[in-house]
Amino acid sequence: MAADHTAHRHGGDPAADFQRLGLAPRPVLDFSVNINPLGPPPEITAAWNGWCDDIHRYPTPDGRGVTRYYEERFGLAPASVAAGNGSTELIYLVPRALGLKTAAVATPAFHDYRRSILVNGGKVVEFPAMAGTEEEWERKVVELLPRAQALWVGNPNNPTGRLIEAERLLNLAERFPEKWFLVDEAFIQFVAQPENNSLLHPSRLRKNIVVFHSLTKFYALAGLRIGAAIGHPHTMAAIRRHKEPWSVNLPAERAAEGLAAATDYELSSRQLMAEERKVMTVFVRESPIMAALAPTANFILARWTATPDLDDLLRGMLRRGIHLRDARNFSGLADNWFRFAILGVGENERLRRAFGELAGEVR
Numbered sequence: 001m002a003a004d005h006t007a008h009r010h011g012g013d014p015a016a017d018f019q020r021l022g023l024a025p026r027p028v029l030d031f032s033v034n035i036n037p038l039g040p041p042p043e044i045t046a047a048w049n050g051w052c053d054d055i056h057r058y059p060t061p062d063g064r065g066v067t068r069y070y071e072e073r074f075g076l077a078p079a080s081v082a083a084g085n086g087s088t089e090l091i092y093l094v095p096r097a098l099g100l101k102t103a104a105v106a107t108p109a110f111h112d113y114r115r116s117i118l119v120n121g122g123k124v125v126e127f128p129a130m131a132g133t134e135e136e137w138e139r140k141v142v143e144l145l146p147r148a149q150a151l152w153v154g155n156p157n158n159p160t161g162r163l164i165e166a167e168r169l170l171n172l173a174e175r176f177p178e179k180w181f182l183v184d185e186a187f188i189q190f191v192a193q194p195e196n197n198s199l200l201h202p203s204r205l206r207k208n209i210v211v212f213h214s215l216t217k218f219y220a221l222a223g224l225r226i227g228a229a230i231g232h233p234h235t236m237a238a239i240r241r242h243k244e245p246w247s248v249n250l251p252a253e254r255a256a257e258g259l260a261a262a263t264d265y266e267l268s269s270r271q272l273m274a275e276e277r278k279v280m281t282v283f284v285r286e287s288p289i290m291a292a293l294a295p296t297a298n299f300i301l302a303r304w305t306a307t308p309d310l311d312d313l314l315r316g317m318l319r320r321g322i323h324l325r326d327a328r329n330f331s332g333l334a335d336n337w338f339r340f341a342i343l344g345v346g347e348n349e350r351l352r353r354a355f356g357e358l359a360g361e362v363r
């Protein structure tokens with residue numbers, strides 16, 4: 001039987017860190033979850049109260065408001081989309097529906113790729129892919145694929161930020177037609193040029209590729225739980241046969257429907273991220289207390305280098321009202337790794353100030 005992995009801790013739980021580190025809880029700026037700092041698009045918050053009138057009704061069984069978003073925003077036909085209660089629902093449903101018992105996963109990666117296979121009674125082949133070029137990553141994939149039915153890959157990958165070009169994934173899928181390529185694009189809209197990397201385009205659908213997309217992070221709607229799996233209509237028909245009805249609730253459907261029109265929000269979010277990514281990149285490069293990977297989306301993975309114990313950092317920052325993601329529980333990231341979101345201008349300034357104070361303290 002697969003081990004119980006429900007104990008895995010994700011970000012967004014400052015209370016647990018306050019308790020573990022023996023500190024009295026206080027309000028924090030939460031950099032441990034990677035949510036758009038602009039908050040939900042104004043189109044959504046303005047319409048929110050009106051949706052209450054309809055709350056007695058069932059949503060559509062297949063989340064049609066969500067499929068409408070993909071049709072309007074990406075030109076993807078409803079037959080190519082399965083809507084879900086966050087992309088998490090689909091991350092678990094797809095391996096079940098496709099009967100996947102083995103998958104290759106580059107580490108470190110989002111924990112639930114691995115868990116989706118284990119709870120299906122399967123096994124995961126992990127390979128380290130922290131550093132190295134895209135070519136090296138591909139060589140490892142090619143080496144491991146004969147031992148797995150599928151490849152799980154985050155694009156960009158959480159927590160490393162590794163980005164793979166769309167063409168490279170399409171070539172791999174063509175070269176290995178009997179393998180499944182499960183590509184998680186939860187953070188794709190934060191990257192500088194999503195069109196270079198994203199498979200969310202009608203011309204990029206393939207029978208052996210399933211793309212996972214989230215509306216919770218980029219549109220700051222994590223509490224509403226909206227996401228989708230996208231693929232070739234033939235593949236999606238097989239997946240949809242395993243799908244429970246009504247998993248997208250009515251306000252979530254309404255919100256999704258409105259998101260395709262939020263084009264100004266989309267552009268200003270991407271612009272804000274590009275600017276803040278630049279400022280943060282310079283800061284972490286010069287910081288004497290950490291060594292960081294170059295970010296590509298809205299988060300940075302870094303290694304605490306000032307003392308042997310990451311808790312010194314986590315405690316020092318919680319005392320300053322800042323919560324970071326302890327990244328030591330990512331497979332492949334044993335000691336001293338942490339991750340933090342790139343948020344808005346003022347929040348990032350506050351983060352840099354706190355890092356600076358701590359640097360002065362530990363010297």
Ligand SMILES: Cc1ncc(COP(=O)(O)O)c(C=O)c1O
Binds near residue numbers: 086088184213216
């Ligand atoms: C890489 C990645 N994929 C998918 C998800 C799940 O997102 P959601 O279920 O909110 O769409 C997360 C959440 O943290 C994530 O980090």
